[in-house]
Amino acid sequence: MTHPDWECSAVIDQMFFFLDSELVDADRDEIERHLADCGPCLAKYDLERTVKSLVQRSCCETAPDGLRDRVLLSIRQVQVRISED
Ligand SMILES: [Zn+2]
Known part of the structure; x- marks a missing residue:
C-alpha cells in the first residue's frame, strides 16, 4: 500500500466535515486521495x-x-459477500 500523505487519524477527524461538504477544496482533494489509497479509511x-x-x-x-x-x-454482510467473490 502506498503511504498516504495524511495520517489516518487526521482523515478520520476531518471525515465528518468532508461528509458535510464543509472543507475547502484543497482539504477535500487530500482526503479523496487518501481514501483512494487507504482501504480502512x-x-x-x-x-x-x-x-x-x-x-x-x-x-x-x-x-x-x-x-x-x-x-x-x-x-x-455486504463486505463478506464482496470478499467471497
Ligand atoms: Zn487511512
Whole structure:
C-alpha cells in the first residue's frame, strides 16, 4: 500500500466535515486521495456516509442504537459477500 500523505487519524477527524461538504477544496482533494489509497479509511468513510444518509432519511439527530447496529451488520454482510467473490 502506498503511504498516504495524511495520517489516518487526521482523515478520520476531518471525515465528518468532508461528509458535510464543509472543507475547502484543497482539504477535500487530500482526503479523496487518501481514501483512494487507504482501504480502512475508505471502509470507514462508506460506513459513515451510509449511516448519515439513513439518519437524514429518518429525520433524526442521531441514529438509534438499534438502527446503527443493523446498518453495521448489513454492511459487514455486504463486505463478506464482496470478499467471497
Ligand atoms: Zn487511512
